[in-house]
Amino acid sequence: MEMSKPKEALFSKKNRGLLKDPMNVNNPITVQVLGICSALAITVKLKPAIVMSLSVIVVMALANVITSLMRNMIPNRIRIIVQLVVVATLVILVDQVLKAFVYDVSKQLSVFVGLIITNCIIMGRIEAFSLGNSPWKSFLDGIGNGASYGLILIVVSFFRELLGNGTLYDYPVVEKLGLYELGYHNNGMMLLPPMALIVVALIIWWQRSKTPSLIEKD
Amino acid sequence: MQELINIFVKSIFIDNMIFAYFLGMCSYLAVSKTVKTGMGLGLAVTFVLTITVPVNYLLQTKILDKGALQWLDPSFAEVDLSFLSFIMFIAVIAAMVQLVEMVVEKFAPALYSALGIFLPLIAVNCSILGGSLFMQERAYATIGQATAFGFGSGIGWLLAVLAIAAIRERLKYSHVPPALRGLGITFMITGLMGIAFMSFMGIKL
Numbered sequence: 001m002e003m004s005k006p007k008e009a010l011f012s013k014k015n016r017g018l019l020k021d022p023m024n025v026n027n028p029i030t031v032q033v034l035g036i037c038s039a040l041a042i043t044v045k046l047k048p049a050i051v052m053s054l055s056v057i058v059v060m061a062l063a064n065v066i067t068s069l070m071r072n073m074i075p076n077r078i079r080i081i082v083q084l085v086v087v088a089t090l091v092i093l094v095d096q097v098l099k100a101f102v103y104d105v106s107k108q109l110s111v112f113v114g115l116i117i118t119n120c121i122i123m124g125r126i127e128a129f130s131l132g133n134s135p136w137k138s139f140l141d142g143i144g145n146g147a148s149y150g151l152i153l154i155v156v157s158f159f160r161e162l163l164g165n166g167t168l169y170d171y172p173v174v175e176k177l178g179l180y181e182l183g184y185h186n187n188g189m190m191l192l193p194p195m196a197l198i199v200v201a202l203i204i205w206w207q208r209s210k211t212p213s214l215i216e217k218d
Numbered sequence: 219m220q221e222l223i224n225i226f227v228k229s230i231f232i233d234n235m236i237f238a239y240f241l242g243m244c245s246y247l248a249v250s251k252t253v254k255t256g257m258g259l260g261l262a263v264t265f266v267l268t269i270t271v272p273v274n275y276l277l278q279t280k281i282l283d284k285g286a287l288q289w290l291d292p293s294f295a296e297v298d299l300s301f302l303s304f305i306m307f308i309a310v311i312a313a314m315v316q317l318v319e320m321v322v323e324k325f326a327p328a329l330y331s332a333l334g335i336f337l338p339l340i341a342v343n344c345s346i347l348g349g350s351l352f353m354q355e356r357a358y359a360t361i362g363q364a365t366a367f368g369f370g371s372g373i374g375w376l377l378a379v380l381a382i383a384a385i386r387e388r389l390k391y392s393h394v395p396p397a398l399r400g401l402g403i404t405f406m407i408t409g410l411m412g413i414a415f416m417s418f419m420g421i422k423l
Contacts, residue, residue, distance in 0.1 A: 100321055114307075118342045193238060197409035
């Protein structure tokens with residue numbers, strides 16, 4: 001069926017849209033409201049946030065491709081279980097790799113690596129996109145959504161680490177700038193978990209003020 | 219007994235699934251528009267957590283842990299299957315959710331239609347898998363402790379969802395800046411409630 005259609009270029013405008021849209025108008029966290037669960041607990045510092053984003057991108061792209069390849073074979077009634085098994089297998093692989101190469105970060109992330117399985121972004125995108133689209137498109141969709149999830153994670157952890165700890169990627173920025181001698185103090189409140197929610201709320205506020213079409217009606 | 223009550227209270231207030239770990243936020247945001255749906259999903263989550271945590275505890279201690287298979291044959295003392303825990307836990311959870319769905323459909327059809335799409339999605343609710351993973355990480359000593367933890371976490375989730383749903387019902391009458399309406403203000407309120415819940419951290423149990 002797909003053979004009869006004229007072949008689409010690998011990076012046609014539509015395919016580029018798949019990569020680009022999630023960054024802004026269709027952002028998984030601030031617009032689709034998916035995947036907030038694990039997004040917030042691990043954004044105290046940049047390093048775990050970056051490792052987490054990379055893991056999510058990898059799992060998402062691969063899970064999207066695999067389910068898309070199998071989409072005509074999965075019976076509708078048991079599709080959730082099939083998807084969970086695919087995602088869980090990929091997450092086990094990622095978890096083992098993290099334990100082998102970045103053990104300290106893997107300890108910091110603790111249960112949140114496992115929670116990638118139930119990350120709503122992954123299940124949501126599989127359900128909404130890759131069950132009805134070709135593997136290449138699903139791959140792009142996975143990368144796009146994973147990357148924009150990572151973007152929010154990195155922005156949030158950037159502010160939390162800088163304001164709360166005075167460091168960036170464990171590099172003591174504030175100390176090097178000599179701000180402590182001028183009487184600057186770190187804001188310890190930024191390290192508390194609830195502040196992650198408030199930072200995300202500020203991002204949403206900023207984004208919706210810039211793109212009024214996203215404002216909710218009632 | 220006192221120990222069990224300690225774990226129960228601790229998992230409701232101090233280690234609250236939502237305010238301390240942000241687990242299950244997706245469905246928390248989705249169902250908290252009215253108290254009624256919040257209550258329904260909260261009860262379902264509590265029920266599923268109370269069942270899956272002890273079942274996964276048995277799975278962990280009797281099959282997956284290093285040397286846990288010794289009851290089968292002494293030669294299995296070195297076998298360590300703990301890397302399989304994610305996939306085993308999620309399989310148990312998916313099966314349990316299916317069961318709950320069937321029971322609710324049979325005995326409470328009104329609740330079933332009210333919950334709609336959210337019931338099957340409990341399987342991918344982070345707080346359910348999170349409960350089992352925290353149980354694994356904290357290595358509870360007995361199955362009683364694991365059950366108390368699962369039940370307490372569920373009640374904590376229910377409490378959080380009811381609180382935010384009640385606030386959001388009232389929020390309809392207030393003047394929120396347009397860009398913050400809906401999602402943004404809910405995040406902020408959850409953050410503020412989280413700060414309030416942090417005051418429980420000082421309690422030593």
